[in-house]
Amino acid sequence: MSQNVEPFKGLKKLNRKLAKLHHILKRDINISTVSTPTNNLVLCNSGLVNGLTEDQVFEHFSKHGEISNITMLPGKSCCFVSFSKKDSATSAYECFNGKLNISQNNRPVYLSFVEEVPKPSIEVIWNELPPGLLVFKNFISTEEELNLLKLIDFNHEQCGLLKHRLVKHFGFEFRYDINNVDKNQPLDQSVPTETDFLWLKLAQIQPEFKGFKPDQLTVNHYAPGQGIPHHIDTHSAFEDPIICLSLGSSIVMEFKKDGTHTCVLLPQRSLLVMSGESRYDWTHGIVPRKFDIIKTKLGGYTCLKRTTRVSFTFRKVLSTGKCECFYRSKCDSFLNCNIEEKMAVQLEKMHVHKVYDNIANHFSNTRHKPWPNVMDFVQSFDSGDFLVDVGCGNGKYLSNNTHTFEIGCDRSANLIEICRNRKFEAFLTDCLSIPIRDNCIDGVISIAVIHHLANESRRLQAIQEIVRILKKGGKALIYVWAHEQVKNKQKSSYIMQDRKNRKGTKEMNGQCLTSAQQVSLDSGNITLPVHSNRSNFQADDLLVPWKLKGDEEENESVFLRFYHVFKEHELEELCLKVENVRILKSYYDQGNWCVLFQKM
Amino acid sequence: MKLLTHNVLTSKCIRGVTVGYPLLIKATNVKVSEVEFKPDFVAKVLPKIEWDVLANAAESLGHWQNLPKELPNNYENDTDFLKKIHRVLLEVEVIQGELICPESGRKFPITNGIANMLLNEDEV
Ligand SMILES: [Zn+2]
Numbered sequence: 001m002s003q004n005v006e007p008f009k010g011l012k013k014l015n016r017k018l019a020k021l022h023h024i025l026k027r028d029i030n031i032s033t034v035s036t037p038t039n040n041l042v043l044c045n046s047g048l049v050n051g052l053t054e055d056q057v058f059e060h061f062s063k064h065g066e067i068s069n070i071t072m073l074p075g076k077s078c079c080f081v082s083f084s085k086k087d088s089a090t091s092a093y094e095c096f097n098g099k100l101n102i103s104q105n106n107r108p109v110y111l112s113f114v115e116e117v118p119k120p121s122i123e124v125i126w127n128e129l130p131p132g133l134l135v136f137k138n139f140i141s142t143e144e145e146l147n148l149l150k151l152i153d154f155n156h157e158q159c160g161l162l163k164h165r166l167v168k169h170f171g172f173e174f175r176y177d178i179n180n181v182d183k184n185q186p187l188d189q190s191v192p193t194e195t196d197f198l199w200l201k202l203a204q205i206q207p208e209f210k211g212f213k214p215d216q217l218t219v220n221h222y223a224p225g226q227g228i229p230h231h232i233d234t235h236s237a238f239e240d241p242i243i244c245l246s247l248g249s250s251i252v253m254e255f256k257k258d259g260t261h262t263c264v265l266l267p268q269r270s271l272l273v274m275s276g277e278s279r280y281d282w283t284h285g286i287v288p289r290k291f292d293i294i295k296t297k298l299g300g301y302t303c304l305k306r307t308t309r310v311s312f313t314f315r316k317v318l319s320t321g322k323c324e325c326f327y328r329s330k331c332d333s334f335l336n337c338n339i340e341e342k343m344a345v346q347l348e349k350m351h352v353h354k355v356y357d358n359i360a361n362h363f364s365n366t367r368h369k370p371w372p373n374v375m376d377f378v379q380s381f382d383s384g385d386f387l388v389d390v391g392c393g394n395g396k397y398l399s400n401n402t403h404t405f406e407i408g409c410d411r412s413a414n415l416i417e418i419c420r421n422r423k424f425e426a427f428l429t430d431c432l433s434i435p436i437r438d439n440c441i442d443g444v445i446s447i448a449v450i451h452h453l454a455n456e457s458r459r460l461q462a463i464q465e466i467v468r469i470l471k472k473g474g475k476a477l478i479y480v481w482a483h484e485q486v487k488n489k490q491k492s493s494y495i496m497q498d499r500k501n502r503k504g505t506k507e508m509n510g511q512c513l514t515s516a517q518q519v520s521l522d523s524g525n526i527t528l529p530v531h532s533n534r535s536n537f538q539a540d541d542l543l544v545p546w547k548l549k550g551d552e553e554e555n556e557s558v559f560l561r562f563y564h565v566f567k568e569h570e571l572e573e574l575c576l577k578v579e580n581v582r583i584l585k586s587y588y589d590q591g592n593w594c595v596l597f598q599k600m
Numbered sequence: 601m602k603l604l605t606h607n608v609l610t611s612k613c614i615r616g617v618t619v620g621y622p623l624l625i626k627a628t629n630v631k632v633s634e635v636e637f638k639p640d641f642v643a644k645v646l647p648k649i650e651w652d653v654l655a656n657a658a659e660s661l662g663h664w665q666n667l668p669k670e671l672p673n674n675y676e677n678d679t680d681f682l683k684k685i686h687r688v689l690l691e692v693e694v695i696q697g698e699l700i701c702p703e704s705g706r707k708f709p710i711t712n713g714i715a716n717m718l719l720n721e722d723e724v
């Protein structure tokens with residue numbers, strides 16, 4: 001018994017409280033408590049939903065003996081702790097029941113004995129390495145460790161601060177905004193030669209990594225309590241393997257794939273090699289906390305207090321920028337690959353043409369305001385000139401100019417009908433085969449059209465058609481959606497608009513949660529990321545939802561439009577592939593890449 | 601579809617068709633609707649168009665108004681002539697009918713004034 005004997009009144013209140021909690025346990029997770037001591041205790045009123053963590057449970061309960069298991073249930077306000085010995089459980093029960101203030105708002109926790117502990121839905125596996133993962137303990141000596149630590153001066157102004165974690169890059173800067181390196185901008189400081197001995201050593205132990213010579217090093221400085229969110233190193237950015245040296249402190253790194261969750265201890269001075277499946281298909285991360293709870297080989301838990309850890313992550317930049325792995329669901333190169341012709345045709349049919357026909361009226365109602373730069377171009381032509389708007393939509397740019405002859409064309413019958421009702425001259429066509437004679441048009445605009453074509457050869461063909469119909473000396477202006485929605489720290493109007501319209505409390509952080517959608521087409525299936533509206537793009541080829549509200553609030557339908565978003569210079573390079581093109585102007589306008597060219 | 605548009609339309613995008621110009625017009629409904637007359641515009645447009653093609657198209661629709669078979673000289677100040685041409689270029693509209701490729705015979709329907717120039721996948 002504890003030193004302070006509870007007064008009789010208090011005990012009665014405690015029993016009433018416990019009876020109520022036992023009832024909830026039985027109802028919620030079908031667990032019955034027992035009055036005689038067992039090895040297992042349930043914390044009846046505190047769990048993950050109350051903010052209680054595994055390490056807090058460990059911190060207090062391990063004082064009473066060896067813990068064999070801690071079970072935290074997602075979304076529950078209870079958790080379980082199991083001891084190797086019944087005496088330890090009894091001791092913890094007597095000491096803590098109604099007295100240990102670790103429940104929400106520092107309220108006391110209420111305990112009971114249970115015969116059985118429920119199994120969590122995702123079980124954490126210990127010390128079982130994902131395929132392709134290697135951990136070499138004591139890879140370097142304490143002396144080598146000290147020498148390496150001396151290489152990095154974290155007080156230098158060149159260090160970046162990431163959520164309080166200090167970072168320093170060598171060779172190339174790893175940019176966390178694009179999850180990639182800028183290959184064209186190597187840093188002054190390359191990977192220090194003092195680290196070369198690591199690769200000789202590695203080649204001796206593991207000959208398959210002979211020849212690994214990193215050209216990029218990221219040094220992270222983790223104070224106790226700091227971690228790193230789960231992630232996969234961008235496939236197209238780096239080669240296989242990725243290698244990480246742990247200095248200063250041991251740490252537990254977690255690996256996850258689908259429903260599997262495994263914890264791996266990275267001892268101080270160990271070398272971690274992530275290759276194959278572990279590099280491409282598993283996420284890795286470090287939980288931010290001050291100590292790790294480690295499951296021992298005997299099945300018990302021990303606690304490992306974290307001290308300052310410095311990790312050296314070595315990577316080799318993938319020079320081709322194109323990953324060729326088989327782990328396609330996680331592979332940005334695969335997800336952004338050039339879509340095969342047959343697939344492209346069907347994708348455009350289902351996810352561009354059909355969608356525009358369905359949303360034509362709503363689309364037209366949201367497209368009133370012409371862009372000033374496009375208007376200036378349209379109005380720059382002489383009297384009697386012929387202008388063609390390829391992909392004219394609702395005719396926003398037609399008939400602004402009474403001294404020229406303007407023809408609109410579009411792929412959507414419903415949009416062309418809107419043009420016709422507005423008394424504009426327009427016809428139905430595909431931009432890949434414009435039914436207009438060669439060399440007879442003075443000016444062409446194609447605004448927000450070519451990004452709907454699903455592969456590069458089709459996008460090129462669209463530009464070739466524009467050039468073909470242009471007269472020698474004729475000019476064209478092309479707008480396409482930009483991959484870069486934030487330029488010179490200025491968010492594009494596309495992202496800004498949402499700020500104004502957004503209601504509620506959800507915070508905008510410029511990041512998007514990309515989900516993927518499998519599109520079934522006659523020629524097969526293709527998986528494309530679905531963009532969350534008003535955020536930065538995370539892939540080149542993607543589906544962008546268009547929400548169409550019905551008469552009733554709940555009758556909302558969502559249409560997915562295919563887009564290829566253009567990277568900087570991509571449109572210029574495409575235009576220059578066509579003969580007789582001279583670029584007059586290339587610029588960024590409201591989240592679009594724009595090229596003004598002349599036919600020579 | 602206005603005859604000025606017809607003047608630049610071709611079916612050469614069809615696989616196997618080399619020129620595809622001019623397209624024949626078969627109309628079941630032709631409308632003449634008033635468009636503001638701008639003599640300067642008409643005068644500037646004339647050198648850009650194929651006169652014969654315009655003449656044949658207008659004649660087939662019965663709207664040539666006895667204009668000359670060849671583009672006359674010094675028309676810039678001939679308001680009467682420009683007005684007639686203005687009517688042919690911009691006011692005469694095919695509302696219902698079809699355009700026919702002179703080489704392949706492929707028909708492109710015109711409905712509600714809109715020419716449907718879309719081709720099937722196997723035609724390109
Ligand atoms: Zn990959």
